[in-house]
Amino acid sequence: MAPNAGVKNQRYSECTLEIDIIEMMSHGENQKVEFLRADVSPLIIAKVVSAFANTDGGTILLGVSNSSTIDGVDPDAARSKIEKALGMLSSSDVVSFDIKQTRIVLNVAVIRVEKSDQIVFCDSGAYIRSGEKIRVMHQEEIRSLVGSSSGSIDALSGVLEKQTLMIEALEKTISSLKGEVAEGNSLKSKIKDHSIGGIVGVVVGIALGAIGF
Structure with a gap:
């Protein structure tokens, strides 16, 4: 599917991502993998995307609670929520996503985020990934990166x-x-x-x- 034209100045794509969800879940959350329940807000998704984009990239599994529990998502609701989240970002051209069905007949939204060459902000600020957590970027970190990127x-x-x-x-x-x-x-x-x-x-x-x- 082509990038959604309904989100002003945003570029992202819904495409087929080759990924084994069960295999990824078995390794748990880490520096490059985040599990999110289906009922999280678009802002939470935007924060995690910002953190991955500002660090080394990563993958979000929306509809997964932990390494052994898949809650699943409604495809249309998940797609709408993801698009709202991406609309909160200063840039979404490093993001692609796919709605995939797992072996237990539940849908999981896979959001793939590439490392960005400029800071990606969301409506509440800029974030980075640290292990399994995200945190707000410090003033010094923002200044050092902003200084080299218009x-x-x-x-x-x-x-x-x-x-x-x-x-x-x-x-x-x-x-x-x-x-x-x-x-x-x-x-x-x-x-x-x-x-x-x-x-x-x-x-x-x-x-x-x-x-x-």
Whole structure:
């Protein structure tokens, strides 16, 4: 299938990938293999893709819980979720995917990610792979790579713009919620006001911390 034209400025392909899912599962998760349940959010998929692209590449098995459990996926739902995830990336031209049926008649989505020559950001920042885990790229790592890639600078600008819009939306929500709380004079309302401020403060902190700034 040709790259999906519905995702602006994105290039990826759904194609036939030669892979033995059961064999790959038997070795467990590692630096280049990640198992994800079918019910994960598109953002989680995007984070893992970003991490693989920014490290040495890798393969995601969507619909697999662990080395001995296949939950399976609905092909159409999985395809839609993957396309949403790839739409969150600054670049998806290093990604290909396939929906494959296993020996036990369950479908698994295989997402193959190649190493990228520039930083691949997702909506919440840039990530790298470390063993079986992913982590946010540190400021120094981003600076060193961005300095040598104009494409990475453009991608970073796009992510910062999205983060700014997210923070502005949160600030509006804070203002609206505080306005509602201010209308009440009860102790319960005051407690609610403090709770809202604390919760939203944590959310804003996470949003800023996700991109390493």
